[in-house]
Amino acid sequence: AQSVTQPDIHITVSEGASLELRCNYSYGATPYLFWYVQSPGQGLQLLLKYFSGDTLVQGIKGFEAEFKRSQSSFNLRKPSVHWSDAAEYFCAVAYSGYSTLTFGKGTMLLVSP
Amino acid sequence: DGGITQSPKYLFRKEGQNVTLSCEQNLNHDAMYWYRQDPGQGLRLIYYSQIVNDFQKGDIAEGYSVSREKKESFPLTVTSAQKNPTAFYLCASSIGPGEQETQYFGPGTRLLVL
Numbered sequence: 001a002q003s004v005t006q007p008d009i010h011i012t013v014s015e016g017a018s019l020e021l022r023c024n025y026s027y028g029a030t031p032y033l034f035w036y037v038q039s040p041g042q043g044l045q046l047l048l049k050y051f052s053g054d055t056l057v058q059g060i061k062g063f064e065a066e067f068k069r070s071q072s073s074f075n076l077r078k079p080s081v082h083w084s085d086a087a088e089y090f091c092a093v094a095y096s097g098y099s100t101l102t103f104g105k106g107t108m109l110l111v112s113p
Numbered sequence: 114d115g116g117i118t119q120s121p122k123y124l125f126r127k128e129g130q131n132v133t134l135s136c137e138q139n140l141n142h143d144a145m146y147w148y149r150q151d152p153g154q155g156l157r158l159i160y161y162s163q164i165v166n167d168f169q170k171g172d173i174a175e176g177y178s179v180s181r182e183k184k185e186s187f188p189l190t191v192t193s194a195q196k197n198p199t200a201f202y203l204c205a206s207s208i209g210p211g212e213q214e215t216q217y218f219g220p221g222t223r224l225l226v227l
Binding site: 099104 | 146161210
């Protein structure tokens with residue numbers, strides 16, 4: 001069965017520090033990978049997605065993610081975190097032939113002054 | 114402004130009562146989805162529809178029902194058979210049903226049981 005693991009339930013980062021959120025997916029051919037962000041009580045907003053090609057993808061709000069097939073990972077990064085980045089982040093995966101997304105359980109990002 | 118609207122923002126249900134959550138989109142998308150979100154559980158798929166008059170069960174369909182009579186509308190009914198309905202419900206849509214299609218989300222409805 002498709003699965004996505006986000007190992008960190010909570011992460012606290014100082015404002016201005018770098019950020020990396022981890023995501024691992026279950027092995028499968030041709031994964032389609034997504035990162036979404038959710039502010040409290042709101043819907044989800046797409047940050048970036050990977051389908052093929054360059055394994056380093058750029059997204060909105062200064063985020064980027066790197067696909068590493070050998071590690072089944074798709075980690076999200078940002079070089080300098082802003083207080084407005086505090087939110088919950090979800091990694092999701094879809095596979096060729098399946099039209100639905102499988103989400104991880106999310107990582108809550110807290111930003112300290 | 115194109116987007117997805119969900120109403121109401123908060124909904125209260127009494128024991129044994131059915132309630133219906135609304136989801137409307139004006140993006141001209143073919144596919145629509147309903148997710149349930151519980152704290153620490155991520156999003157779980159309830160039902161999805163790839164085209165009008167057709168829908169499929171997701172991972173947790175028991176106690177829920179849907180209809181897709183119009184392209185822009187995909188209402189979700191939480192029936193009395195759903196014993197633990199308190200959750201945040203999110204509707205999404207995508208241009209088509211393919212795995213490459215980005216899903217766009219509405220603002221959600223929080224359902225509470227009285």
